[in-house]
Amino acid sequence: MPLNIAIQKKGRLYTESIQLLKEAGLKVDNSKDQLKAKVQKFDAEVMFLRNSDIPKYLEDGVVDLAIIGENTLIEKEADISVLQQLGFSKCRLSIALPKGSDYKNINSLEGQKIATSYPNTLQSYLNEKNVKAEIHRISGSVEIAPNIGLADAVCDLVSSGSTLFKNGLEEKEIILKSEACIAVNKNLGAEKLELIDELLFRIQSVLKGRNNKYILMNVPNKSIDAVSKILPVLKSPTVLPLVEEGWSSLHSVISEDDFWSVIKELKSLGAEGILVVPIEKMVV
Ligand code: AMP
Numbered sequence: 001m002p003l004n005i006a007i008q009k010k011g012r013l014y015t016e017s018i019q020l021l022k023e024a025g026l027k028v029d030n031s032k033d034q035l036k037a038k039v040q041k042f043d044a045e046v047m048f049l050r051n052s053d054i055p056k057y058l059e060d061g062v063v064d065l066a067i068i069g070e071n072t073l074i075e076k077e078a079d080i081s082v083l084q085q086l087g088f089s090k091c092r093l094s095i096a097l098p099k100g101s102d103y104k105n106i107n108s109l110e111g112q113k114i115a116t117s118y119p120n121t122l123q124s125y126l127n128e129k130n131v132k133a134e135i136h137r138i139s140g141s142v143e144i145a146p147n148i149g150l151a152d153a154v155c156d157l158v159s160s161g162s163t164l165f166k167n168g169l170e171e172k173e174i175i176l177k178s179e180a181c182i183a184v185n186k187n188l189g190a191e192k193l194e195l196i197d198e199l200l201f202r203i204q205s206v207l208k209g210r211n212n213k214y215i216l217m218n219v220p221n222k223s224i225d226a227v228s229k230i231l232p233v234l235k236s237p238t239v240l241p242l243v244e245e246g247w248s249s250l251h252s253v254i255s256e257d258d259f260w261s262v263i264k265e266l267k268s269l270g271a272e273g274i275l276v277v278p279i280e281k282m283v284v
Contacts, residue, residue: 002043002044003192003195003196003199004062004064004065005047005067006066006068007021007047007049007066008048008051008067009048009051013069013180016089017067018030020067020206021046024203025041026040026044028046030046030048036048043195052072054068054072055078058184058185059079059080059185063185064184064196068181069180071093071121071157071176075118075120078183080184083181083182086180087210087211089180090159090178092157092174093122093157093158093175093178094157094172095114095153095173096156096169097154099170106131106173107129107131109126109153111134112151113133113151113152114133114135114153115142115154116135117138117142118156119137123135136151142156143164143169144167146167154169206280208279208281208282209278209281209282212279214252214277215274215275216251217271217272217273219248219270219272220247223269226269227269231253237251253279
């Protein structure tokens with residue numbers, strides 16, 4: 001039986017989900033506007049579903065694995081397992097109020113009306129903080145609710161904050177941080193688990209590649225040891241002699257996060273001609 005993979009039908013997660021599957025070697029035949037597509041070279045099918053329906057399908061076993069935002073899983077209180085965070089669709093669920101509102105802390109929301117598409121997540125947060133507020137559930141364009149007198153505050157997803165800004169709202173409380181993840185049904189048989197292990201291995205290789213860069217540079221021989229010590233990502237750097245005496249070409253891998261601080265150190269050790277190249281996949 002093929003692995004049933006669900007991704008969002010259309011919306012923010014769609015493009016990056018298809019791209020990730022493609023980079024993991026799963027070419028999805030999604031040329032037509034269809035609900036289900038075959039995958040080439042991997043025993044799987046991809047279903048295109050509404051984001052908010054995916055947790056239930058996962059829980060019921062209609063779908064084995066999904067790429068979905070953690071925020072949706074939390075809101076739907078889905079009993080599923082999260083195997084891997086994916087590093088895209090990063091956002092936060094925040095409470096925001098019109099600019100200039102009298103807000104000191106979460107207790108300022110006592111008795112207030114809050115509009116949201118995330119009523120369960122908001123209610124749990126308010127319960128935890130012992131605040132009683134009136135929750136207005138709306139399914140879209142939450143940010144206009146205060147302007148039309150429907151609510152005093154909103155609880156909505158924020159990434160850059162520009163939508164809040166355009167609507168004259170100020171972010172006051174972050175109640176959840178979220179990104180896309182791989183979630184799976186909890187009761188899968190051995191055959192499906194084997195396919196998931198293979199897929200996860202491929203996805204992790206893609207993610208590692210995205211987080212690292214291949215770096216090569218010319219280094220005076222006397223600095224090889226010092227340079228090797230500050231490039232510790234894989235086993236050890238490759239050192240090849242240059243035609244010019246006293247110099248070597250040194251190749252290694254560097255984490256995206258450390259890139260700029262390490263470059264400075266390399267230069268101070270005499271490294272020249274530093275080239276940094278993207279890595280497509282990384283198996284360690
Ligand atoms: P949508 O395509 O608007 O239904 O959003 C799908 C998912 O994208 C959400 O459930 C979040 O996980 C994620 N997302 C990331 N940033 C944002 C944002 N600024 N607004 C809405 N959703 C976001």
